[in-house]
Amino acid sequence: MRPARPAIQAYQDAAAAGSWPSSPWPRQQPAVQQAAPARSAAAASPAPPPPSPSPAAAQGQPGQRVRTYRGLSASQFMHPLDKQNTALLRALPGLELLARNFMGPVAEQVLMLENIGTSVLAGPDQLPSLHKLLTEAAGMLGMEAPDLYVRQNPVPNAYTLAIAGRKPFVVMHTALLELLSPAEVQAVLAHELGHLKCDHGVWLTAANVLALGTVSLLPVVSAAVEEGLLRWLRAAELTCDRAALLVAQDSRVVVSALMKLAGGSPALAGELSVDAFLRQARSYDEATSSPVGWYLRNAQTRALSHPLPVLRAREIDRWSQSQQYQELVAANLPRSTGGSGRGASAGGNPGGSGGGARFQG
Structure with missing residues (x-):
């Protein structure tokens, strides 16, 4: 049996060839396809309902997709629970000052030195295909791309750190x-960019301290405050x-x-099925x-x-069918040459496939 190529080498090969494989691993099937039935009995099972069409498919223009969201602000896509919990954290006296002047500087220095010393910085001449996925995503969200290590x-994981006075960076694990x-992968990168776009900043640093266990916050802050930070992070x-x-x-x-x-x-x-996971x-x-x-x-x-x-999957599936998302995509599609309409793409990024606290399951 032929072993799968290392992931980073596969990305480099794709970049050198000027093309993108549907997946860099020889035996891997596209994740969005329904897995083939393992037993004949599966054929008798009722077929799952078809997914809701994207804006582009519904308007009969499957070739179009948003290249950039013009003037995109965080308020246009921020989750209501995020707004609510951010307001609650800001209402706690002294917490923001503590996070900016104590938690932040210590954690930032520890994490920055750790990642610079033990990781590989992606760029145009170092892991260029990954760097391209990052810059494309940042351009779509209307923001400057951070560094990517x-x-x-x-452990499959990614996280973001926004450091005061320094360029923010994203860390992605090889797993x-x-x-x-x-x-x-690009979706994960976009997730991390979302933390920067929404200026999660100081709260993100404090929450990362908790999530990564780099610096203990106790007894500086109470267990109730730590619970509030974790609630905000979720x-x-x-x-x-x-x-x-x-x-x-x-x-x-x-x-x-x-x-x-x-x-x-x-x-x-x-063998994985998106439809089955949503039913779950x-x-x-x-x-x-x-x-x-x-x-x-x-x-x-x-x-x-x-x-x-499963709750994250349910939430994003619901939002993809919401009027808020549909209108945001439709308003930013490139104008057709005939000026006759707009639509959104039903597909993923044409080229490839997808602080943050950590992007994990």
Whole structure:
């Protein structure tokens, strides 16, 4: 059996050839396709309902896609829970001052030196294909691209740090490149860019301190404040998933990335089903709809830095069908040569495939 090529080498080969594979791993099938039935009995099962069409497909213009969101502001895609929890954090006396003057400088210096010393900085002449995915996503969101570091780590993960007075940077683990298709990698990068676009800044640094365990905040802040930071971070992740969708312009790309982070592997990628994962999300909603289920759900999530993967998948699937998203995409599509209409693409990024606290399952 021919072994899969290292992920970074596959990206470099694609860049040198001037083309993008649907996936850099020989045996991996596109994540957005429905897996083939494993048993004949599956043929008798009812087919899942077709996904909702994207704006472009609905308007009969499947070749168009947004190249940049003109004048995009964070308020146009920020999740309501993000707005609510940001306001709650700002209402806590002294917390923002503490985060800016104590948590931030210490954590930023530790994380900056750690990543510069142990990672590879991507650029036009170093991992150029990854650098291109980043700059394309940043251009679409109307922002300057941060630095991108690739770090050898067996845990699929990515995170962002915005350092006061310094250029922000994104860190991506090699395991993430081995797990995701190029479209999904770009969606992850767009997710991290969402933290910067939304100016999550000081709260993001403090939340990253908690999530990464770099510097203990206790006894400087109370457990209640730490819980509030984690609650804000979970809400901020929902906002940044929306940034990922704005770049991917295909909810199935974003859901596929979340699904793989929850329980995927390069060897099993061809057997994963986005539709089945969304059905799983609906099952979770039903199981937690009772008072006992609601209590258990809160107990399960209150100490997490990220929302549960199935809940993130459900949220982004719903937003992709919302009027807010549809209008945002339609308003930014390039004008047709005949000036007769607009539409959005049903596909992912043509070229490839997809602080942040961490983008993980």
